[in-house]
Amino acid sequence: MSTLRTTRPIGxxxxxxxxxxxxxxxxxxxxxxxxxxxxxxxxxxxLAIMGPSGSGKSTLMNMLGCLDTPTAGRYEFNGKNVAAMVxxxxxxxxxxxxxxxxxxxxxxxxxxxxxNVELPLIYxxxxxxxxxxxxxxVLEEVGLGxxxxxxxxxxxxxxxxxxxxxxxxxxxxxxxxxxxxxxNLDSQTGIEIMxxxxxxxxxxxxxxxxxxxxxxxxxxxxxxxxxxxxIESDGSxx
Amino acid sequence: xxxxxxxxxxxxxxxxxxxxxxxxxxVLTALGVIIGIVxxxxxxxxxxxxDTSFESSLxxxxxxxxxxxxxxxxxxxxxxxxTNRPPLQPIVATELNKLIEAAPSTLLDVAVPVRVxxxxxxxxxxSVGGVYMAGTSGDYGRIITADFREGRLxxxxxxxxxxxxxxxxxxxxxxxxxxxxxxGQTIQVRGYPFQVIGVLARxxxxxxxxxxxxxxxxPIKAFEKDFGGKNIGAEIRVKVKDKKRLxxxxxxxxxxxxxxxGQLPGESDNFSINGEEAFKEQLDPVKKGIAIAGLFVTxxxxxxxxxxxxxxxxxxxxxxxxxxxxxxxxGAKRRTILLQFLIESISVSVIxxxxxxxxxxSLCLLIGHIFPKLPISFSxxxxxxxxxxxxxxxxxxxxxxxxxASRLDPVVAxxxx
Ligand SMILES: Nc1ncnc2c1ncn2[C@@H]1O[C@H](COP(=O)(O)OP(=O)(O)OP(=O)(O)O)[C@@H](O)[C@H]1O
Ligand SMILES: [Mg+2]
Numbered sequence: 001m002s003t004l005r006t007t008r009p010i011g012x013x014x015x016x017x018x019x020x021x022x023x024x025x026x027x028x029x030x031x032x033x034x035x036x037x038x039x040x041x042x043x044x045x046x047l048a049i050m051g052p053s054g055s056g057k058s059t060l061m062n063m064l065g066c067l068d069t070p071t072a073g074r075y076e077f078n079g080k081n082v083a084a085m086v087x088x089x090x091x092x093x094x095x096x097x098x099x100x101x102x103x104x105x106x107x108x109x110x111x112x113x114x115x116n117v118e119l120p121l122i123y124x125x126x127x128x129x130x131x132x133x134x135x136x137x138v139l140e141e142v143g144l145g146x147x148x149x150x151x152x153x154x155x156x157x158x159x160x161x162x163x164x165x166x167x168x169x170x171x172x173x174x175x176x177x178x179x180x181x182x183x184n185l186d187s188q189t190g191i192e193i194m195x196x197x198x199x200x201x202x203x204x205x206x207x208x209x210x211x212x213x214x215x216x217x218x219x220x221x222x223x224x225x226x227x228x229x230x231i232e233s234d235g236s237x238x
Numbered sequence: 239x240x241x242x243x244x245x246x247x248x249x250x251x252x253x254x255x256x257x258x259x260x261x262x263x264x265v266l267t268a269l270g271v272i273i274g275i276v277x278x279x280x281x282x283x284x285x286x287x288x289d290t291s292f293e294s295s296l297x298x299x300x301x302x303x304x305x306x307x308x309x310x311x312x313x314x315x316x317x318x319x320x321t322n323r324p325p326l327q328p329i330v331a332t333e334l335n336k337l338i339e340a341a342p343s344t345l346l347d348v349a350v351p352v353r354v355x356x357x358x359x360x361x362x363x364x365s366v367g368g369v370y371m372a373g374t375s376g377d378y379g380r381i382i383t384a385d386f387r388e389g390r391l392x393x394x395x396x397x398x399x400x401x402x403x404x405x406x407x408x409x410x411x412x413x414x415x416x417x418x419x420x421x422g423q424t425i426q427v428r429g430y431p432f433q434v435i436g437v438l439a440r441x442x443x444x445x446x447x448x449x450x451x452x453x454x455x456x457p458i459k460a461f462e463k464d465f466g467g468k469n470i471g472a473e474i475r476v477k478v479k480d481k482k483r484l485x486x487x488x489x490x491x492x493x494x495x496x497x498x499x500g501q502l503p504g505e506s507d508n509f510s511i512n513g514e515e516a517f518k519e520q521l522d523p524v525k526k527g528i529a530i531a532g533l534f535v536t537x538x539x540x541x542x543x544x545x546x547x548x549x550x551x552x553x554x555x556x557x558x559x560x561x562x563x564x565x566x567x568x569g570a571k572r573r574t575i576l577l578q579f580l581i582e583s584i585s586v587s588v589i590x591x592x593x594x595x596x597x598x599x600s601l602c603l604l605i606g607h608i609f610p611k612l613p614i615s616f617s618x619x620x621x622x623x624x625x626x627x628x629x630x631x632x633x634x635x636x637x638x639x640x641x642x643a644s645r646l647d648p649v650v651a652x653x654x655x
Binding site for chain 2 (some may be wrong): 062065067068087088091092094095096100102104106108110111119120122123124125126127128167171
């Protein structure tokens with residue numbers, strides 16, 4: 001069984017970073033959050049990024065998600081040079097190509113599930129009837145067809161994260177980035193969320209999950225381990 | 239373009255959700271704008287009201303009548319240059335009329351002498367005080383701007399023979415004669431009886447200070463006989479033929495007056511030529527001053543309102559930093575965030591503006607109900623101006639916080655707790 005998993009998925013290259021460095025200036029001190037990371041991620045990979053606290057996982061994630069640009073190094077996303085892009089161009093890439101799932105869900109408190117899921121489509125300029133249709137479809141896919149008009153505070157933690165996942169999926173992004181997606185959930189709900197990711201992966205999505213729990217990382221097909229801003233190991237799950 | 243429209247709609251929706259979620263805070267913030275807009279509209283109403291009352295008051299003076307008097311209208315510093323002028327006697331009017339008749343292409347129509355005093359008019363136990371009494375000639379009918387409600391003016395003959403007849407302003411007549419028609423009745427001034435032969439129609443008051451409806455007009459000869467005051471002098475009112483050529487008419491009148499007075503060339507006029515534009519000159523700076531002071535006060539009120547909005551928008555941006563980060567992660571551009579917070583500040587401000595308009599228009603109705611004579615009105619222009627001003631306040635106040643929000647680094651914003 002495990003030998004099957006060692007075969008790498010062969011899809012087109014989505015993420016190609018090379019020698020990426022990220023420095024933070026704290027007063028006079030320079031913090032090396034990333035010291036030279038090189039990574040290639042293909043379509044329909046399921047990848048976990050692991051490492052101890054402070055190793056640079058979130059920093060790398062922000063970089064991959066085009067929320068941030070590297071201090072040095074090269075970053076190509078679907079062949080486009082992201083490192084040279086300005087704010088609004090990055091916003092466009094994030095909107096069309098990347099789906100974010102946060103540890104704290106980050107839903108808009110005053111909007112119901114449907115409107116939360118519709119939000120990326122608004123920024124993409126999709127007309128409202130198409131928006132509604134697509135958002136309903138994705139909410140049904142994550143099993144919330146009967147919770148569309150609930151506000152976040154009327155949903156359980158697991159349901160909130162499902163809404164967030166639906167929101168990440170709604171624009172049919174190239175990759176889904178999840179930073180500690182189960183960090184705020186009890187273990188049973190966490191398992192359910194990971195099962196949902198598994199399902200999405202099987203449907204052909206590309207998923208990158210940041211976690212420091214081995215149990216969670218075990219769901220992925222490939223694990224990248226960071227330590228002190230460097231890749232310590234990168235390999236298939238055995 | 240579509241994107242912009244969808245973003246706009248979503249921003250409006252979020253803005254209203256935000257306002258209703260923080261009702262108390264929104265109300266308090268809007269209060270500043272409400273006060274500002276009430277100040278703006280009340281000021282606007284006061285200024286337009288002042289203008290209309292001013293214009294109609296000037297019309298009452300007669301815009302085709304020139305006043306020849308000893309003193310000029312308006313403030314005088316060098317009073318010593320005026321005090322020794324000879325008083326104007328009714329004979330001056332007679333002389334002027336002779337000259338006017340002799341001049342073939344004159345711009346002047348007729349000169350009328352008027353003697354003025356204030357007094358009490360009695361009928362039985364009823365009396366009206368502070369009546370403006372004007373003794374004049376039979377020509378007065380040619381320069382008068384008011385209509386007669388009943389009766390007529392005295393004739394030339396009645397005037398010349400010092401007939402004890404009079405015409406009353408409507409307020410005087412109404413106060414003295416409640417049930418019977420005034421014409422034909424007799425009234426008394428300082429014990430002298432006068433027969434009422436006419437009542438003037440309502441004219442209103444001059445700038446709310448001086449009522450034209452509490453006057454009494456009587457023959458100047460009767461005035462002199464009963465009230466004396468011959469040495470005080472009179473004023474001469476001269477009607478012009480064409481009010482569009484008022485300035486030329488004045489020049490002609492000055493020439494005629496100097497001939498009547500026998501003044502030498504080089505000597506300065508020993509009389510003053512007054513007209514309604516003297517009032518305009520007097521009142522224009524006052525009006526301007528009131529407008530500037532009003533603008534300043536309303537500007538201050540709006541400024542305070544704007545600071546309130548700016549403050550609350552800063553708070554809102556701070557509170558929702560994480561939301562801003564999330565929105566940016568989902569693809570919101572800078573202008574999207576800018577627009578969102580601007581729409582919030584504009585919404586609060588315009589809601590305040592609308593409430594302000596409703597408040598001040600009802601206030602206007604109320605004032606109009608209590609003081610029907612005040613010439614205030616709520617114009618649609620004021621509504622438009624108020625809406626624009628409140629929207630502008632929202633933009634100005636919301637811009638700095640909204641700009642800051644739009645510039646937030648998404649990573650920093652997402653980390654914000
Ligand atoms: N905005 C910042 N300013 C300064 N230093 C930062 C900033 N963001 C991250 N760092 C530093 O960079 C390093 C990597 O941080 P990062 O958040 O990527 O760690 P992490 O692996 O995600 O840790 P955790 O598991 O605790 O989330 C840390 O030393 C952190 O202090
Ligand atoms: Mg982290």
